[in-house]
Amino acid sequence: MYEELLDAVAGNDAERVERLLQSGTGADPDGAGETTALYRASVDGRTAIVRALLAAGADPDRISGGEEEGLPLCGAAAWGHAEVAQALLAAGAGPSGREGGGWTALLWAASNGRAEMLDLLLAAGADPEEANDSGETALTLATRRGALGAVRALLAAGADPTRSDGEGDTPLAIAYDWLGTQLESALLEQVTEQAPEDSQFVVGRSRASDGTDLVTVTAVGPDGERAVEVVCQRGHAAVATLLEVATSERLPFDELVERALPYRDIDEEAETWWTVASALSERGDEDTFEAAARLCVSEDPRKREFAVDVLAQFGFTDGAKPFLDRTLPILRRMAATEGDERVLRSVLGALGHHADPRSLPEVLEIITADGWTRTQADPAALAAVLPPGHAEGLALLVSMTEDPDEEVRDWATMGLAGLTEDTEQIRDALAARLDDEDLTTVAEATRGLAARGDSRARRGVARVLAESDEDDDYVRDLVRES
Numbered sequence: 001m002y003e004e005l006l007d008a009v010a011g012n013d014a015e016r017v018e019r020l021l022q023s024g025t026g027a028d029p030d031g032a033g034e035t036t037a038l039y040r041a042s043v044d045g046r047t048a049i050v051r052a053l054l055a056a057g058a059d060p061d062r063i064s065g066g067e068e069e070g071l072p073l074c075g076a077a078a079w080g081h082a083e084v085a086q087a088l089l090a091a092g093a094g095p096s097g098r099e100g101g102g103w104t105a106l107l108w109a110a111s112n113g114r115a116e117m118l119d120l121l122l123a124a125g126a127d128p129e130e131a132n133d134s135g136e137t138a139l140t141l142a143t144r145r146g147a148l149g150a151v152r153a154l155l156a157a158g159a160d161p162t163r164s165d166g167e168g169d170t171p172l173a174i175a176y177d178w179l180g181t182q183l184e185s186a187l188l189e190q191v192t193e194q195a196p197e198d199s200q201f202v203v204g205r206s207r208a209s210d211g212t213d214l215v216t217v218t219a220v221g222p223d224g225e226r227a228v229e230v231v232c233q234r235g236h237a238a239v240a241t242l243l244e245v246a247t248s249e250r251l252p253f254d255e256l257v258e259r260a261l262p263y264r265d266i267d268e269e270a271e272t273w274w275t276v277a278s279a280l281s282e283r284g285d286e287d288t289f290e291a292a293a294r295l296c297v298s299e300d301p302r303k304r305e306f307a308v309d310v311l312a313q314f315g316f317t318d319g320a321k322p323f324l325d326r327t328l329p330i331l332r333r334m335a336a337t338e339g340d341e342r343v344l345r346s347v348l349g350a351l352g353h354h355a356d357p358r359s360l361p362e363v364l365e366i367i368t369a370d371g372w373t374r375t376q377a378d379p380a381a382l383a384a385v386l387p388p389g390h391a392e393g394l395a396l397l398v399s400m401t402e403d404p405d406e407e408v409r410d411w412a413t414m415g416l417a418g419l420t421e422d423t424e425q426i427r428d429a430l431a432a433r434l435d436d437e438d439l440t441t442v443a444e445a446t447r448g449l450a451a452r453g454d455s456r457a458r459r460g461v462a463r464v465l466a467e468s469d470e471d472d473d474y475v476r477d478l479v480r481e482s
Contacts (some may be wrong), residue, residue, distance in 0.1 A: 002037075005029075009041045014048040021056045036072070039064030043075035047083045060093035070099030077105035077121065080114040080209075085121070095124040102133035106368035109139035110154065113147030113208055115234055117156060128159040135166025143171040143243070145179060148235035148271055149210030151242055161246035172247060175240035179259075187217040187230050194228045194407040195219035208233045211268035223292060238275040245279050252290040256280060261302055277309040284315030289323055296330055308334065308343065312350035321354065328356055335362035345377065352381030360385045360393060368396070374403065376411040383415025394421075399427045409433070410441045417448025426455050434460045438470050443478040450482035459482055 008016040012232045017037075021029060022385045030036055037136040038058040041049040050072075052059060063070055085105070096104050110115040118138070122128060130405070135417060140148035141160045151171075156160060159178040164170050169177075173284060178186075184203050193202060199219040208214040213234035221227040237259050256276050263272035279287055292314065295307035311330065315323045331350050338344045348366050349358045363385050367378040377451045386393045400412035413433050416426060433445035434456065446460030461479045468475050 005037050006040060009037050009044070009046060009049055012044070012046055012049070014046070014052065017049050017052050019120065021052060023099060029053045032460070034065035035069060036062055036064040038062070038072045038301035039069055039075055040068075042072035042084050042088065043079060045076070045079060045084055047081070048086050050087050051282045053130045054087060054091040060088045060091045061097055062098055070103070071097050071105070071106040072099060074099050074108050077114060077117050078108035079111055079118055080109075080112065080307075082120055083118055083363055085117060089120075091122050095121050095398040096130060100209075102131070103244065104132075105131050106130050107132055107136070107141060110147070110150050111145060112231075113142065113145050114148050114212070115147070115149030115153045115210055118150055118157075121302075122153070122157045124353035127152050128157040129163070129178040131165075135164075137163055137165060137171075138164070140165040140169065140172050140174055143236075143239055144176045144178075145231075146183075146212065146235035146239060147208070148212050148233070148242075148275070151235075151239045152210075155242060162244050167329060172240065172243040172249065175236050176234035179240060183215050183234055184217065187215060187232055190230050191217045191219045191228050191478065196221045196227050198222045199227055205471060207268050207368070210235070212238070213266055219303055235272065239426065241272075241276050241279050245282070245461055253280065253288055257295070257303065260306060264302065264305075271307070274309070277306060278313075281313045282308045283316070284317065284322070288325070289314060293326075293330055295332060301343050302336075303415050304338070304340070305343045305346045307464060308346040308350050312346070316446045322411040324354060324356065327332035328354060328359060332359055334360050335359075335366060335393060343374075348381050349377055351375065352384040352432040355384040357385050357387040360387065360390065364393065364396070374400070374405065374408055376405075376407040379408060379415045382422075384411075386419065389419045391392065393424065398425065401429055401433055404436045406441070409436065410438060410444060413441050413444040413448070416442050417451070422452045426454060429454075431456045432452075439464055439472070439475050443475040446479050447482050 005017065005020050010018060028273065029038065038050065038060065039055045041053060045461065049258060060072055073085060073088045076088060096102055098107070106118065106121050107130055109121060121307045128138060140162065160342050161171055176271060188201060188203070199221050202220060204216040206214045214231065216229060216231045218226055219228040243477045245465045260273045262278035264270055270352060295303050298304050308331070311327050313329060315321065331347055335351065336349045344366060348363065351363055363381050364373065365372070367382065379397060382393060382397050386397065397412055397416055401409055401416055403409050403412065413430065416429060419426065428446045430445040433441050436442050443464050444458050446457050449457035449460065461482060464475050464479045
């Protein structure tokens, strides 16, 4: 019976699904019921079962008839099941198929902040300008959610940043509406309007895949069951910044500084902070440079840190650094006088980005100071400013390739491999890393040896290909290029 097939799908019993399909008990993979097995498996992310159903002839574009159901690809996209989506697309699913309300997989992915899924669908031919029957576009949906990664993916694919939704609101207007909003309170208000009486409310926080803060507000009914749930990301400040750049909307420097500062420790890797800093860096104009330079002497260490991060790559275009000779003295002075460790770490990173050997004394002074905690930024900055023939700096970089910290060893090995010098000391230090427990470090060492024509690189290639996972593209590509 077809119900048995649905039961096997619900239980994630791939072997039972295979037996039913082969025996004829559930021979028709699409069945005669309202809910299709393929839709249910796609929503639940059952990749093996999806593949089995498709192999048995299930129609990847058949709309499931159950309540609030639709296309398998839309279900997979909404929940972010990339492997399922790949299987459906490979079986012929239309990347822009529409279900109730004109919703497509792209719109569901955007609405739920699935940046990886958006990349997959766009590569398969989905149109970044898709809109549902209410006029909501992928970009307006992603903006309303505060999904930084999704907005970035859509803009990169050519989505129109000025196109309004069905209510006449542009993406930037939507982002501005959310700026300054207390997110938990706004979501709680939404849920309260929809929840049954006597509900209890639970507020949860986690991380979205793009690193922004993910806030979930759930209403639990009197029966203990989840009644209503809304989810949003705390990415609207970064999204607004991306949209301003895309629409050539230019806000004052100080206003953007105040936008970025609160997010330094909220996002997982300071995504909003860096989005705003990068937008200012890309301006590359005199007024912005002078404003950042003034901020470097602010009494607020957080503002000094932000100013340094703006100057770290200020005005860089196609390898040109037009502000280098004015920025470097500021950074070198701060390296000698700055007393706040976080600011000093930003100064170190900025000196590394500028990669000018004139700053080597300051880099060495910072990373060899008493009480300094070594991180991956130390070898990265040192390798960037190290000139050929500097014995002390090279010896320090080589010592970092033996650091107990895996990330420090990796970055030190990468830096050593990328030096223009070719000496026995460098080759031997790289060869020593071929036995490292970290395969990324092994791959970097292999690259450095191969670039120098050292036959020991072959051992690194063989080890990485033998021990790495098939989907570990970074290390495998490194040694294949070698």
